[in-house]
Amino acid sequence: MLTLTEEILTKTIRVRPNDSYKGTFGRVVLVGGNANYGGAIIMASTAAVYAGAGLVTTGTDTNNLSSLHASLPEAMFVNYYDKVKLSHLVSYATTVVIGPGLGDDFHSQEVLASVLANINQSQSVIIDGSAISLLAANPLDIPDTNLIFTPHEMEWQRLSGIKISDQTSDANQLVQQQLNATVVLKKHHTEIYTGKNIYQLPIGTPAQATGGMGDTLAGMIGGFTAQFDNQENAVLAAVYAHSAIADELARSQYVVLPHQISHALPMFMKRYAN
Numbered sequence: 001m002l003t004l005t006e007e008i009l010t011k012t013i014r015v016r017p018n019d020s021y022k023g024t025f026g027r028v029v030l031v032g033g034n035a036n037y038g039g040a041i042i043m044a045s046t047a048a049v050y051a052g053a054g055l056v057t058t059g060t061d062t063n064n065l066s067s068l069h070a071s072l073p074e075a076m077f078v079n080y081y082d083k084v085k086l087s088h089l090v091s092y093a094t095t096v097v098i099g100p101g102l103g104d105d106f107h108s109q110e111v112l113a114s115v116l117a118n119i120n121q122s123q124s125v126i127i128d129g130s131a132i133s134l135l136a137a138n139p140l141d142i143p144d145t146n147l148i149f150t151p152h153e154m155e156w157q158r159l160s161g162i163k164i165s166d167q168t169s170d171a172n173q174l175v176q177q178q179l180n181a182t183v184v185l186k187k188h189h190t191e192i193y194t195g196k197n198i199y200q201l202p203i204g205t206p207a208q209a210t211g212g213m214g215d216t217l218a219g220m221i222g223g224f225t226a227q228f229d230n231q232e233n234a235v236l237a238a239v240y241a242h243s244a245i246a247d248e249l250a251r252s253q254y255v256v257l258p259h260q261i262s263h264a265l266p267m268f269m270k271r272y273a274n
């Protein structure tokens with residue numbers, strides 16, 4: 001297992017070219033947030049915007065529209081039950097994030113199926129939270145594209161069938177290969193299975209153990225994959241930056257709130273851009 005180091009940030013985060021516009025930095029569509037879990041998709045969308053994605057659209061329940069725009073006016077909105085609009089947006093996205101707060105009912109399943117059916121091979125797709133649990137319960141055709149699963153240990157148990165106590169790197173890698181996807185197995189010292197290598201994150205703090213922390217990581221991976229060319233490095237750098245920022249804040253804070261990580265991103269990324 002390789003240890004992920006700070007070097008991944010300088011390898012990945014680029015100074016923005018002068019000759020650029022918002023389209024240069026990718027279109028991210030994030031889908032999730034039912035009537036109860038609106039905060040999850042708002043936190044993920046916030047992370048994508050603050051990570052520098054050029055255009056961000058949030059597909060969610062209409063109940064979440066005013067809170068989304070109150071905290072994140074940069075995000076556009078689509079009602080995730082509007083299949084025609086959602087399919088159109090998904091097919092033109094650079095990166096799609098599906099799952100934070102999506103829920104586990106019939107409607108959640110319909111939205112997931114409709115998003116996955118409209119993915120094309122040029123896109124990166126981050127599958128998080130409820131979308132992982134839904135896929136574990138009711139397998140769907142998984143699109144042939146750059147897929148990134150971001151399970152916590154219980155979500156990985158559901159998807160892989162490997163009990164948490166049996167989640168060794170060999171067992172995890174075997175299922176990762178069957179999935180033909182990158183797996184970010186989130187925990188203290190998160191492991192990333194890329195297909196070529198297995199990386200371990202050596203940083204991170206229990207100050208991160210609070211609801212929404214993984215939703216924020218999913219949005220960051222969305223923002224990084226949308227704007228940086230090397231997709232593997234983009235995932236690794238997002239995972240590293242998420243915990244590096246948390247460690248910095250935890251020097252003076254007992255708990256680190258997910259939105260604080262997002263809000264710290266622009267200044268943090270500036271330090272590493274080259």
Ligand SMILES: NC(=O)C1=CN([C@@H]2O[C@H](COP(=O)(O)OP(=O)(O)OC[C@H]3O[C@@H](n4cnc5c(N)ncnc54)[C@H](OP(=O)(O)O)[C@@H]3O)[C@@H](O)[C@H]2O)[C@@H](O)CC1
Nearest residue numbers: 037038039040099100101102103129130152153154211212
């Ligand atoms: N503000 C919002 O809108 C928020 C919305 N959210 C959204 O909610 C949806 C459901 O996601 P979820 O993670 O909360 O629930 P679920 O998938 O059932 O997993 C929990 C079960 O697994 C177990 N468990 C064991 N090991 C574990 C581990 N390492 N990490 C975590 N859990 C572990 C755990 O054990 P226990 O805690 O009981 O000991 C429990 O039995 C999802 O879409 C998410 O995006 C949240 O992000 C919160 C903020």
Ligand SMILES: Nc1ncnc2c1ncn2[C@@H]1O[C@H](COP(=O)(O)OP(=O)(O)O)[C@@H](O)[C@H]1O
Nearest residue numbers: 152186187188204205206209211212213214215
């Ligand atoms: N004790 C810990 N040390 C380091 N990181 C942690 C710790 N507890 C949680 N995290 C991080 O917080 C995130 C939790 O993700 P997840 O369980 O999906 O949260 P949520 O679904 O509530 O957003 C992961 O990135 C995980 O690595």
Ligand SMILES: [Mg+2]
Nearest residue numbers: 129152214215
């Ligand atoms: Mg989660």
